[in-house]
Amino acid sequence: MKPGSTLIRHYLQFKDLRAEEYAHLFERVAIIKRRFKNYERYQPLADRTLAMIFEKASTRTRVSFEAGMYQMGGSVVHLTTGDSQLGRAEPIEDSARVISRMVDIVMIRTFEQTKIERFAAHSRVPVINGLTNEFHPCQILADLFTFIEAHGMNRRGIVDVDCLKGRVVAWVGDGNNMANTWLQAAEILGFTVHVSTPSGYEVDAKVAGIQNSDCYKVFKNPLDACRGADLVTTDVWTSMGYEAENDARRAAFADWCVDAEMMGVAKPDALFMHCLPAHRGEEVSAEVIDGPQSVVWDEAENRMHVQKALMEYLLLGRIG
Ligand code: CP
Ligand code: NVA
Numbered sequence: 001m002k003p004g005s006t007l008i009r010h011y012l013q014f015k016d017l018r019a020e021e022y023a024h025l026f027e028r029v030a031i032i033k034r035r036f037k038n039y040e041r042y043q044p045l046a047d048r049t050l051a052m053i054f055e056k057a058s059t060r061t062r063v064s065f066e067a068g069m070y071q072m073g074g075s076v077v078h079l080t081t082g083d084s085q086l087g088r089a090e091p092i093e094d095s096a097r098v099i100s101r102m103v104d105i106v107m108i109r110t111f112e113q114t115k116i117e118r119f120a121a122h123s124r125v126p127v128i129n130g131l132t133n134e135f136h137p138c139q140i141l142a143d144l145f146t147f148i149e150a151h152g153m154n155r156r157g158i159v160d161v162d163c164l165k166g167r168v169v170a171w172v173g174d175g176n177n178m179a180n181t182w183l184q185a186a187e188i189l190g191f192t193v194h195v196s197t198p199s200g201y202e203v204d205a206k207v208a209g210i211q212n213s214d215c216y217k218v219f220k221n222p223l224d225a226c227r228g229a230d231l232v233t234t235d236v237w238t239s240m241g242y243e244a245e246n247d248a249r250r251a252a253f254a255d256w257c258v259d260a261e262m263m264g265v266a267k268p269d270a271l272f273m274h275c276l277p278a279h280r281g282e283e284v285s286a287e288v289i290d291g292p293q294s295v296v297w298d299e300a301e302n303r304m305h306v307q308k309a310l311m312e313y314l315l316l317g318r319i320g
Contacts, residue, residue, distance in 0.1 A: 003097070003122045009314050010120045010127045012113070013209060014137040014184035022144075022189065023161045024318060028309040029145050029302075030157050031320075036071065036305065043073025044316060048104040051077045052130070053086065055110040056240045060276060061130045061138070064304035065107050072308055077103060096122035105311060111241055126314040128307075133177060133241060134207060139275045140181045141310065142302040144189070146295050147231060149302075150271060167191040170229035170266065172222045173256050173283050174249075175203035178235045178275055183208040186215035193217075196225035198252040222256055229266040233273040234258045234283045250282075259285040263293055271295050 010016060017025070035042045050069045052062065062078070069076045079099075081087035086095055092115055099106060100123040108116050109130040120127040129137050144164065152163025168191065171179050175197045183203060186193045193216040195203055205213055219225035226232050237253040238246050263272060272284075272294040280286040289296060312319060 003100070003124055005124075008124070008126055010123075011137060011310060011314065012116055012120055012127065012129045013135045014140055014181050015188060015209060016137075017188075019161075019188050019190075021313075023159075025141075025306070025309050025313055026145055026148055026159045026161055028312060028319065029305050030153065030159050032308050032312070033302075033305040034157060042071070044312060044319075045069065045104075046073035048072075048074040048315060049077060049102070050074060050311070051079060051099050051103040051106045053079045053084075053099075053106065053108045053110070054130075055081045055086070055108075056131065058109055058130070060300050060303050061107075061109060064300075064307055065130070068304045068308040069311065072311065074104075092118045093122040095119070100124040105315060128310065128314070131177060131240075133239070135181045135184075136177045136275065137181055137184075138303060138307055138310070139178065140185050141306040142299055143233070143273050143275070144185060145302050145306050146273065146299045147271065149298065150295065151230075161189070165190040167230040168194055168228060170194045170196070170222075170226045170232045170262075171234070172196050172225060172232065172258050172262065173234040173253065174237060174239065175201050176235060176239050178233075179203050180208035182233075183210050183216050187212055191215075194219055194225040194229060196220065196222040196256070198256060200252065201249075222258075223262055223265060226258075226262040227265045229270055231271045231273060232258055232263060232266050235275055236277070236279060237283055253283070257281075257283060257285060258288050260287050260291075263288055263291075273299055276300055 052065055066076050096119040105126050107128045107130045111133050113132045113134040116129055152160040171193050182193050187210045195216050196219040237249045272288055274296050
């Protein structure tokens with residue numbers, strides 16, 4: 001495939017797929033997860049190779065992509081800035097041209113979104129965003145599937161994506177890559193995000209890349225954002241790459257800790273999610289993250305199942 005070909009599908013941000021493609025993807029996730037749980041072999045990606053490029057640290061993203069690719073019959077190559085020419089200023093375009101001649105699909109975790117876009121523009125194979133400063137679409141994919149498992153799956157495992165419609169997701173904390181991606185998901189799948197951030201850390205609709213500001217509402221007080229929510233979610237106060245702001249952020253975010261009081265004003269069956277890693281006592285209390293409404297371990301596991309379905313879709317198209 002030639003770089004820039006319209007036949008190559010990349011997943012650089014959540015809005016790269018349409019609502020009906022998400023409906024298909026979530027059905028595939030349910031099937032793929034069920035096969036995994038039943039120890040059924042499913043190896044449609046035999047002889048395919050995934051290159052994973054990490055310019056920032058990771059536990060979940062690395063393990064979920066690597067284990068997922070092996071389970072589907074393929075193999076992986078793991079590169080970091082420190083052990084490749086990426087850290088010695090080889091242009092990203094040249095890296096894309098070379099790497100994409102040797103592998104079938106690429107996952108990148110990096111800093112600016114423009115970097116992954118430049119890579120994708122010169123890649124012969126699909127590129128997946130494994131987190132940038134602006135977006136984290138694979139995580140939201142996992143979070144949405146986790147919500148569907150709780151509210152939109154019947155006994156026979158049939159997925160109802162419409163269970164997301166009209167729901168309220170409360171975002172408490174930084175207007176960061178996770179928040180931006182939630183906004184894109186809300187716009188595409190028809191729910192609303194109640195956003196509460198400290199002043200100076202607001203979401204920016206332009207950066208989030210949304211057209212319609214109806215998909216979110218801003219609240220000064222995080223407690224108000226949580227009122228009546230179906231899902232309460234947060235993230236670290238300081239994302240990777242922003243460590244120099246740590247002290248200022250600690251002071252600014254002190255009141256943005258998801259605690260029992262916040263969960264208490266959400267719906268009685270509200271879920272708590274966190275992409276992890278988490279800092280108990282900072283953005284979330286131990287009582288909440290380790291409590292009965294928390295689904296953080298399901299979220300983490302679901303990273304692997306959703307990414308297997310995503311790789312299947314990008315490489316093989318619609319199955320079934
Ligand atoms: N949630 C997430 O992406 O975790 P890692 O940073 O460990 O990959
Ligand atoms: N917002 C966090 C997410 C980590 C998975 C970060 O970018 O560091």
